Amino acid sequence: MNMDLLEVIETEQVPGAKFEVVQYKHLKGSDDLYVAEKVFFAKQAEVHLKMIRITLEKSEILIEPGALYFMKGYFQLESNSQGLSKGLMRKFTTGETLFQSRIKGTGEIYLEPTFGHYSLFNIDDDALIVDKGAFYCASAGLDVSAKMQGNVSSALFGGEGLFQTQVKGSGVVVLASPVPTDELLMYELASGEKLSVDGSFAFARTSGVEFRAEKSGKSLLQSATSGEGLLQTFTGPGVVWIAPTEEVYKRLAMLGSRLT
Template identity: 30%
Template structure:
């Protein structure tokens, strides 16, 4: 048997996000006192699989295409299209809308009810944007956001950015509301850097999960010049200047998380 066990949640206005661990359940024989009757107890084993439930109360949530498992309630669904002037397909599970040839930007769910996403072995971060906040997110990390959060794309307009392998286009989140980020590591492994005004940080893009949009990154080769970057083994890197916050996954390596 398998059970879903709630492990974390966050609520903002009419939207609640809950993260569940899917556990296998088995019965274990427990020997009682001498002459007594043995009994059984349930043992829960974490499978490492996670699932998210969104509960809406006259609110909305925009899901990455392809993650919906099932829903129930008084809900309406709308497939949003990417701005045709932008580069399509930054969502890793983007799908082609039937008959249009355009890439789906997201699925907006509106109303009152419950929405469950597909089980996955990835990790998740729940966070809330306050008024006036903006975040740039790794192009593989966006998962869902409250309908009050504006989802758009940010384009790095330099040659090095296009060639870095970390994506010319990144999702951008603006406004107020709850959002969910998919992470290769657990929330306990994420490091948050607070960068002061005038200070900067140089980061391998593969370890950067998200950062405040005010930081306006520069993408370039470490040590100057593309050839130099390739020889160093580092390739192209981000340089971000404060003030702002950067969320890193320093334990994420090619073989996966160290956890």
């Protein structure tokens, strides 16, 4: 493999494991004219094909089944449900798969390439609550489970459903992000400080942040006439990551589907 074709755009590591988002600098194209046209426009728009590369040194990782692309080294691959009851809970409440794959050993691991985006988070004895289906892989020492919303308003009107995915412990987790990492905005909230979002583009939050749906006005009538309706409200202490450009990309994608 010609490593000169790849460049590293983000890195996080813990003892025994280094996680990198690598991307192809450019694609050479295809003998299929349709594919070649798409590759040309992707290059013009600076859209890159990306992979997660993990370097292990006598350590282990947890990945979603089907994510493995190839690996080189001395590895043991096994699947487990992390406990049947916990696995079933995750499967039916967050959309994550029932079984997960664990890779142990030393060497390099590459996960499936995509034109999508990844974000790396280094968690230090804390918990991160993320969008359903966002979990991709994690280092040893992290536990992935379903987290029930803390109140009725957030479950019924918050736009996130009754359960989200919780990643708890210490280590690095890789999440599939709806936008490039540098388009995510991070807000550190003091105790009692609020962040209100009109839409479902909050991506992740630390466990100390309270989430609920609140009226934008003092009454339901005011909320209706203001055009804002219910807001996703996050109250500190803790950190919240939001993806403001996500809704714009969704609207552009819907417009494109109507034109084709």
